[in-house]
Amino acid sequence: MGDRHFSLEDIAHIKATLRRFSGLSRWEIAATLCENLPWRAPNGRLKVDACRLLLMQMEAEGVIRLPGKQGTGPKGFADAAAAPIALRKLRAQLAAVRPVTVEAVPAEELRTFNATLAAYHYLGYRRPIGAHQRYWLKVQDGEEQRIVGAMLFGAAAKAVLARDMWIGWTREERARFRVRIVNQSRFLILPGIEVPHLASHVLSLASRQVPQDWAVRYGYAPILLETFVEPPWQGTSYLAANWLPLGETAGRGRQDRKNEHALAKKTIFVHPLRRDWRRALLKPLPVIAGDEDNA
Numbered sequence: 583m584g585d586r587h588f589s590l591e592d593i594a595h596i597k598a599t600l601r602r603f604s605g606l607s608r609w610e611i612a613a614t615l616c617e618n619l620p621w622r623a624p625n626g627r628l629k630v631d632a633c634r635l636l637l638m639q640m641e642a643e644g645v646i647r648l649p650g651k652q653g654t655g656p657k658g659f660a661d662a663a664a665a666p667i668a669l670r671k672l673r674a675q676l677a678a679v680r681p682v683t684v685e686a687v688p689a690e691e692l693r694t695f696n697a698t699l700a701a702y703h704y705l706g707y708r709r710p711i712g713a714h715q716r717y718w719l720k721v722q723d724g725e726e727q728r729i730v731g732a733m734l735f736g737a738a739a740k741a742v743l744a745r746d747m748w749i750g751w752t753r754e755e756r757a758r759f760r761v762r763i764v765n766q767s768r769f770l771i772l773p774g775i776e777v778p779h780l781a782s783h784v785l786s787l788a789s790r791q792v793p794q795d796w797a798v799r800y801g802y803a804p805i806l807l808e809t810f811v812e813p814p815w816q817g818t819s820y821l822a823a824n825w826l827p828l829g830e831t832a833g834r835g836r837q838d839r840k841n842e843h844a845l846a847k848k849t850i851f852v853h854p855l856r857r858d859w860r861r862a863l864l865k866p867l868p869v870i871a872g873d874e875d876n877a
Contacts, residue, residue, distance in 0.1 A: 586621055586629075588636075593645070595619065596637075600646055602800070603712060608634060608648055614712045617740070618757075664693035666701035667729055671774040672721075679721035679777060684733070684787045686795055687716040698732055703770045710736035710767065713800050715792065719784050721777070731771040731784065735792055738763035738808055744829030744850055745808065755864055762802070762863050764792060766809040781819035789823070793855050805855055805863045810848040817851055825851040 588596075599615055606614070609630065615621070615637075616628035623629055640646045676682070687695045695716050699707035719731035738760050739745070746756060766788075771781055793803040810831065811817040817827060830847040856862055 610711055664697040666698040669774050673776040676777055676779050681722060682783055683720045684717050684784055684791045685720060687718055695732060699768055703768055712737040715795055730775045733788060734768035735764050736767050738765045742850055748828050759864055762805045764804040764807055782822035785823035789853055805859050807853040809851050812846045812848040817849055820851045825853045827851050
């Protein structure tokens, strides 16, 4: 179609993506396909609109079946009408606010979660593409279970030299099995929350919770978690939670192929979720059914 020839292998990949992430919106499916095929304009932008048109043509010809329409556009930013969590100060020792929990965000609270990240995280919020999972971080404050933070997990970075050299996989293996790495793209402790060691504690809890939820929602458990820490932060809470620093990123955007737009270098941290992670990372993938929200 247009400037892109689609092979039988590409068509098979499209069908597999639709099976794996059947709950995604049409825009999210198109963006995911453009990222993985890859399909980009000369300026590096994903050709999402062209991909959506292709998918509709394939559906009209009976080749695939798309999910029902869920609205238009990427809806990348948090809903301006939603209100973030109200800030309240809390100063306590970790033992005094147990049990601490990492809980999946229910559907009716998705917009509040998005607005909370948009309001209080220094990177803001953008709607994730592909498989993802949102979490509230909660503590026991007297008789009340109280939200004190949030986490967002999603698709792993496509290529990171330090990570890929550490894993030791081939380019083909990376393209095929990268779905088994899950990226923590946002980690927020709300302003005004002063609980020593809370951050490392919830990171440890999340390392047990994410594989369980991912397996239920997507049909497979991730093998590695990854995240990126940029200055002035040093990743102290990650180190305390036994995450491994692998080195720095190249200091440019993922679409900056000519290295024209320098970015701050970030330290990549990873956390293996099982001892035999190298073997498990490259095992054949199961047939995966998606189950996504729309916010």
